Amino acid sequence: GNIVSVVKGIYQHGEIIKGHVVDYGNAVVMPGLIDVHAHLDDPGRTEWEGFSSGTKAAAAGGITTLIDMPLNSEPSTVSVETLKLKVEAAEEKIYVDVGFWGGLVPENALNVSALDSLLKAGVLGLKSFMCPSGINDFPMTNSSHIKEGLHVLAKYKRPLLVHAEMQLDSEGYPKENDDINDARLYSTYLRTRPPSMEEAAIRELLEVTKHTRANGSAEGSHLHIVHLSDSRASLKLLKEAKSRGDSITVETCPHYLAFSAEEIQDGDTRFKCSPPIRDAANRENLWGALMEGQIDMLSSDHSPTIPELKLFGEGNFLKAWGGISSLQYVLPVTWSYGKKYGITLNQLASWWSERPAKLAGQELKGAIVSGNHADIVVWEPNAEFELDENHTAYHKNPSISAYMGTRLSGKVLATFVRGNLVYKEGEHAPAACGVPILAK
Numbered sequence: 555g556n557i558v559s560v561v562k563g564i565y566q567h568g569e570i571i572k573g574h575v576v577d578y579g580n581a582v583v584m585p586g587l588i589d590v591h592a593h594l595d596d597p598g599r600t601e602w603e604g605f606s607s608g609t610k611a612a613a614a615g616g617i618t619t620l621i622d623m624p625l626n627s628e629p630s631t632v633s634v635e636t637l638k639l640k641v642e643a644a645e646e647k648i649y650v651d652v653g654f655w656g657g658l659v660p661e662n663a664l665n666v667s668a669l670d671s672l673l674k675a676g677v678l679g680l681k682s683f684m685c686p687s688g689i690n691d692f693p694m695t696n697s698s699h700i701k702e703g704l705h706v707l708a709k710y711k712r713p714l715l716v717h718a719e720m721q722l723d724s725e726g727y728p729k730e731n732d733d734i735n736d737a738r739l740y741s742t743y744l745r746t747r748p749p750s751m752e753e754a755a756i757r758e759l760l761e762v763t764k765h766t767r768a769n770g771s772a773e774g775s776h777l778h779i780v781h782l783s784d785s786r787a788s789l790k791l792l793k794e795a796k797s798r799g800d801s802i803t804v805e806t807c808p809h810y811l812a813f814s815a816e817e818i819q820d821g822d823t824r825f826k827c828s829p830p831i832r833d834a835a836n837r838e839n840l841w842g843a844l845m846e847g848q849i850d851m852l853s854s855d856h857s858p859t860i861p862e863l864k865l866f867g868e869g870n871f872l873k874a875w876g877g878i879s880s881l882q883y884v885l886p887v888t889w890s891y892g893k894k895y896g897i898t899l900n901q902l903a904s905w906w907s908e909r910p911a912k913l914a915g916q917e918l919k920g921a922i923v924s925g926n927h928a929d930i931v932v933w934e935p936n937a938e939f940e941l942d943e944n945h946t947a948y949h950k951n952p953s954i955s956a957y958m959g960t961r962l963s964g965k966v967l968a969t970f971v972r973g974n975l976v977y978k979e980g981e982h983a984p985a986a987c988g989v990p991i992l993a994k
């Protein structure tokens with residue numbers, strides 16, 4: 555299950571090698587991807603996704619560990635009892651290792667013993683929203699809740715992940731029930747969630763993250779901004795906070811790097827997510843920030859639903875479910891769209907493995923070094939494929955994926971989780987040998 559040694563150089567023909575040798579030729583052998591942001595919706599909404607389908611998709615995409623979000627399942631993971639339901643739902647169904655974020659919600663945020671017991675039960679950290687989440691039993695938190703949460707997390711040295719969008723005085727923005735605005739237009743949706751919503755949330759968070767600095771009252775805790783889309787004011791604020799010593803990181807997702815608002819057809823709600831995909835100039839800036847290291851890592855924010863809730867007939871951007879379905883495709887998508895920016899394999903491994911491992915506290919994952927878990931993806935960067943209905947997809951409802959119809963390069967040949975070959979060219983291992991990861 556663990557890497558015994560990493561040998562540099564090439565074995566010469568005739569050399570005596572003990573054990574079984576697999577020669578992958580010129581394929582890339584990389585640490586398996588760690589997706590710190592996926593909604594597997596199990597238990598309770600398995601028609602949207604599920605531990606079995608979701609982790610099969612992960613394995614087929616070269617992801618060896620994923621951390622499940624506490625919302626979109628039913629119930630949400632906000633207590634010891636609901637975490638227990640998660641772990642039970644995952645057991646014997648997961649093809650890759652799965653950890654769990656717990657929810658920081660108003661109900662538990664000001665209750666230190668509730669948070670203590672949830673953290674002791676093994677969630678790897680907490681997640682909260684600064685705007686409505688779209689899920690009834692997952693209400694939003696304010697900055698007092700977040701401050702309290704960070705102070706409890708400090709004891710455990712675990713992070714708080716925040717969906718950083720804040721509703722502003724919404725005068726002038728289209729609303730769900732407005733009929734004066736054409737809800738089929740992507741531009742209408744875009745106007746409902748301007749970059750200033752991200753900026754305002756981050757500005758407020760930075761009032762709290764000052765306590766995470768060395769000798770601060772919440773030293774040891776860490777704040778992680780999920781799925782950043784605004785590449786301007788928000789990024790500038792984050793850069794300044796980092797330079798002041800705040801313990802803060804930020805992720806973006808492949809859909810913000812691949813797509814732009816200009817290309818989204820009216821009524822094509824596959825592209826609806828929040829924060830929204832912005833214009834092409836914003837995307838260029840995001841790439842720049844990623845390349846310069848201002849954005850620390852990538853995650854999928856795989857947030858699927860059933861096709862009915864995407865309202866394809868109506869194409870109503872204001873009412874359709876917001877979330878992008880992408881789990882299986884993140885490696886080829888990052889590679890295909892990143893090539894023109896000159897991304898390297900080392901950068902891929904840093905954004906998708908090394909830094910996510912650190913965020914999730916997985917010391918034995920995220921790098922191919924002796925002693926680590928043998929979590930490995932083998933892939934062929936030059937192999938191209940068409941993402942059409944002939945392509946085998948393992949996540950549920952692949953038709954809702956925004957990537958359908960694109961041509962990608964980067965084919966996964968094999969995925970190993972702790973030394974177990976869990977996926978090989980279209981076939982999964984007969985047994986699901988992933989394990990639930992609980993923090994100790």
Ligand SMILES: NC(=O)N[C@H]1NC(=O)NC1=O
Binds near residue numbers: 593626689828
């Ligand atoms: N509830 C949920 O998954 N929401 C996600 N969807 C999305 O597009 N952004 C999110 O935060």
Ligand SMILES: [Zn+2]
Binds near residue numbers: 717780781828
């Ligand atoms: Zn979110």
Ligand SMILES: [Zn+2]
Binds near residue numbers: 591593855857
């Ligand atoms: Zn999410």
